[in-house]
Amino acid sequence: MSIIYETKRNENLVSLAEDGDTILGILRDNDESNDPRGWDDLGKMVCYHKNYDLGDKHEFKTPEEFKEFIKKEKNCVYLPVYLLDHSGITISTTSFNDRWDSGKVGWIYATEETIKKDQNVEEVTDEVIKKVKDIFRGEVEVYDQYLTGDVYGFSLENRNGDIIDSCGGFFGSNFEENGIKDALDDNAHLIDKLKDVN
DSSP states (O other), X not given: OOHHHHHTTSTTEEEEEEETTXXXXXXXXXOGGGOGGGSOOSSEEEXXXXXXXXXXXXXXXXXXXHHHHHHHSTTOEEEEEEEEESSSXXXXXXXXXXXXXXXXXXXXXXXXXXXXXXXXXXXXXXXXXXXXHHHHHHHHHHHHHXXXXXXXXXXXXXXXXXXXXXXXXXXXXXXXXXXXXXXXXXXXXXXXXXXXXX
16 A cells, blocks of 8 residues: 555655656654664763663663763763753753753763774874764764654655655655665655655
């Protein structure tokens, strides 16, 4: 059955484009398997929250225990992770400056040994630290996209509802940059014809 027309009645379909007999539908991809914390990331995300299970599994029972660990660990690189909880949750490595609905929820970090192996370096220099922190910011941004439902898929169909191609797991709502346009190959021009469904 047509993915586009089946989902046209619900909130998953966000954009449509048509060209002759071909129809492109962009849909929200709510599949839990999209969780990027299962990827081979450089950073390990240690979070503490009473209502949400966030970040990676870790052995630190309290935030204080983690702080002690990074004090002892030479050349450990880390950034804070902040959470804003207001009509849904969003995270960032910078403060939301909202004293009522936000605060520090944890950290993202990597040990010297992990960094050396990942970056193929013999020493953790200032330049390496800067690069690692940029990688952390990117990892937190991708995780935030997952948490906020900013993950999409597409279905390419003909007028009969036959599926020509479909794929999911594209992070971010810029469909030209998140990989959907590239995945459409000869039908990439349909991205320019997209119209919001709402």
